[in-house]
Amino acid sequence: MLEQAAFTxxxxxxxxxxxxxxxxxNLVYSAVFLVACFCCIAGLYALMNAQFLxxxxxxVYAGAVMVLFxxxxxxxxxxxxxxxxxxINFQWILGPLFAAALLFQIVGVVKSFSTTAPxxxxxxxxxxxxxxxxxxxxxxxxxxxxPFELIAVLLLSAMLGAVVLAKRKI
Amino acid sequence: MTVSLNSYxxxxxxxxxxxxxxxxxxxNALIIFMSIEIMLNAANLALVAFAQSLHSMEGQIIVFFVxxxxxxxxxxxxxxxxxxxxxxxxxxxxxxxxxxx
Numbered sequence: 001m002l003e004q005a006a007f008t009x010x011x012x013x014x015x016x017x018x019x020x021x022x023x024x025x026n027l028v029y030s031a032v033f034l035v036a037c038f039c040c041i042a043g044l045y046a047l048m049n050a051q052f053l054x055x056x057x058x059x060v061y062a063g064a065v066m067v068l069f070x071x072x073x074x075x076x077x078x079x080x081x082x083x084x085x086x087x088i089n090f091q092w093i094l095g096p097l098f099a100a101a102l103l104f105q106i107v108g109v110v111k112s113f114s115t116t117a118p119x120x121x122x123x124x125x126x127x128x129x130x131x132x133x134x135x136x137x138x139x140x141x142x143x144x145x146x147p148f149e150l151i152a153v154l155l156l157s158a159m160l161g162a163v164v165l166a167k168r169k170i
Numbered sequence: 171m172t173v174s175l176n177s178y179x180x181x182x183x184x185x186x187x188x189x190x191x192x193x194x195x196x197x198n199a200l201i202i203f204m205s206i207e208i209m210l211n212a213a214n215l216a217l218v219a220f221a222q223s224l225h226s227m228e229g230q231i232i233v234f235f236v237x238x239x240x241x242x243x244x245x246x247x248x249x250x251x252x253x254x255x256x257x258x259x260x261x262x263x264x265x266x267x268x269x270x271x
Contacts, residue, residue, distance in 0.1 A: 041215060069244070095195035
């Protein structure tokens with residue numbers, strides 16, 4: 001029952017914060033509510049026994065990605081209150097309409113959904129015996145060692161690309 | 171899990187579609203970028219929900235990699251937006267139409 005209540009709180013918080021993000025005229029408000037949305041999603045990860053991902057979500061998304069966003073928002077002074085601000089046009093009607101239609105379809109699919117796949121070996125008891133972080137680490141460094149090293153190369157190239165793209169003179 | 175898989179999937183769908191609405195509706199490049207991050211998080215949520223429901227660890231590992239790729243993408247994308255702003259003095263995507271025929 002506590003789990004159900006916590007799920008309701010975090011889910012409502014995430015959806016509400018996401019709605020506020022896409023509707024604000026002031027960019028800083030959007031950024032701050034996006035941070036709140038990420039923290040609600042981190043709470044949901046913790047509910048789903050993914051504690052490592054909850055911590056990583058707060059550190060990476062709410063801590064690093066959103067700081068980058070706020071840096072760029074302050075750097076560019078790209079408020080919607082400037083000239084060239086957004087006007088209400090037909091996109092404001094068609095966009096939510098398409099999204100509502102797609103949501104209707106997805107709800108129809110999910111309602112008649114039932115998984116009959118065979119369960120893996122990482123049941124909550126087995127994971128809780130060793131701890132979630134240790135289990136993630138074991139799987140990551142044994143089964144997924146190649147993607148792990150490739151991700152390191154990807155991060156290096158992304159860092160180089162960002163520095164080169166943002167420099168004034170190369 | 172006392173909260174059913176379907177609840178998590180519906181929440182993930184709702185978040186994803188809120189992100190889609192943001193991308194389709196808003197004209198500011200930074201808000202579009204934030205909506206893309208909402209979409210990525212919705213997909214991560216679905217992956218972790220399945221990982222919990224099927225007693226697997228792959229879902230969480232995939233989310234780990236998706237988070238890393240998303241962080242790299244945000245860095246490069248914001249650098250591109252800074253470059254665009256230097257050239258055009260605007261981040262309104264309606265006015266960045268040099269390549270439009």
